[in-house]
Amino acid sequence: MKKILNRYVPNTLIFLAFVSVILFCFFNKDFSYSLQDAEQQKLELVSWVFSGVMGVVSFLAIFISFVYDNNLIGASKNLRQLYHPYGLGLEEFRANYNEYIRNISRRTNVNILFITVLVTTLLSIIIWGISALLYNGFSMKLPQKVSDVKAIVNVLVYAIWILLSGLLASLCHLLNHIRTKKDPLGGGFLPDKDHLLDIDLLSAEDTDLAEIFRIISPSIELHENPQNSNGNEISIFFPMTFSNIRFVIKLFDEKSNLLFRLYGITEKKDAGKPNFFIVSNSVTEKVAKVFKEQCVRAEFRYYNETFNKIARINGKVVTESKLFSVVPDKINYLTEDGIDRDHTLINNIQSNKFFIQQDYEALLAGEDV
Incomplete structure (x- = not known):
């Protein structure tokens, strides 16, 4: 609602200023008045003062406007790279995001200048319009012949008022577009940072979500728990957190048997920053052994708010010393046969809750993670 008011109220006020002058003329169309010399001098003085103020x-x-319009052009270019991050890595993606935020940051002087221009425009339209009516004696007759100099001058006075008022209104309109972050290279308005970091909102835009998830997909780590000598710890690390990431990560053995599924939903908190979550801190040695010895590949699946699949990313297993991890690798463009039922795992869970489910029951019968 606030955005709608910011975008349309200024134009409405300018339109009402024009209407007020027209109504003033209409209700006084039969009024005959001739300016005295002193009144005309005062009227000219007021016009000169307003002209000077308006000029500055x-x-x-x-x-x-020129300075901030360049910022918005830069932000629009950043936005296109964020929506379609082809060839970008995490650092380039994050740098584009940070630059975008800097470019759209609203400065106080833009708002102050806009309010000043809007008030000056409204007063100028009304005062100059009424001054033109008084100067012409409320006469709005069109010249009937070329020799009718007075009628021609009257028309020129009104034309100048309309032209100047139109220029001021256009300037005010331009400032309002800058103030409300109108996209100079495309339609609509530039989104704020919360919109840009929300998967549900991004899925409604012209974005390549698979490319975005290629960059921001989390990694899974299995390592010894220093606080529990009898257990291991499974954690998930998001290099750049987005809100409403609904995911199911599936781990397979070399025969493509499903071993584990790790799933959850992220929330708005700390969006844009790296985040680390502990999924389980009491993984048994037998389960950890299956992780380390049997898991050879993974698949990351992502869903929108209606639980339709929006991206699939292949994952690879990395083993270093005592650390076992699963990291995203490449986008999976292959068409999947059958019905996807993995989304049922996340249908009713809360945000920032992460779970792991063991599926390879032949190896893990009776074991709890």
Whole structure:
């Protein structure tokens, strides 16, 4: 609601200013008035003062508009790279995100300047419009012949008022677009950082989610738990957290038998930052042995808010000393046969809750993770 008011209220106020002058003329169309010399001098003085103020304000507005419009162009380019991050790694992706946030950051002077221009525009339209009516004696007759100099001058006065008012309204409109972050290279408005880090909102945009998940997919680690001599610990690390990541990570052996499924949903908290979560800190040695000796590949599956699959990423197993980890590798573009039922695991769980389920029951019968 606030965004709608910011975008449309200024234009509505300018339109009402024009309407007020027209209504003033309509209700006084039969009014005959001739300016005295002293009144005309005061009217000219007010017009000159307003012209000077408007000139200074317009110069500042155009200068600042040029500067901030360049920022918005940069943000629009950043946005396209974030939506379609082809060839980007995590660091390049994060750098684009940080630069985008800097480019769309709203400065206080833009708001102050916009309010100044808006108020000056409204007053200028009304005062200059009424001044034009008084100067012409409320006459709006069109010239009937070329020799009718007075009627021609009257028309020119009104034309100048309309032209200047239109220029001021256009300047105000431009500043309002900058203030509300209108996308200069595409339609619509530039999203804020919360929108940019929400998978549910991104899935409704023109984005390549598979490429995004290729970069931001988490890794799984299995290592000894220093606080529990009889157990191991499974954790999940997100290099850059997005909200509403609904995922199921499946681990397979060399014969493609399903061993484990790790699943969960991320929340808005700490979005944009790296995050580390402990899934289980009491993994038995037998289960850990299966992890280390049997797991050879993985698949990351991602779902939207209606639990439709939106991306699949292949994962690979990395073993170093006492650390066993599963990391994302490449996008899986292959068409999958059969019905995907993995999403049922995350249908009713809360955000920032992560679970692991053992599926290789022939090896793990009776064991709990």
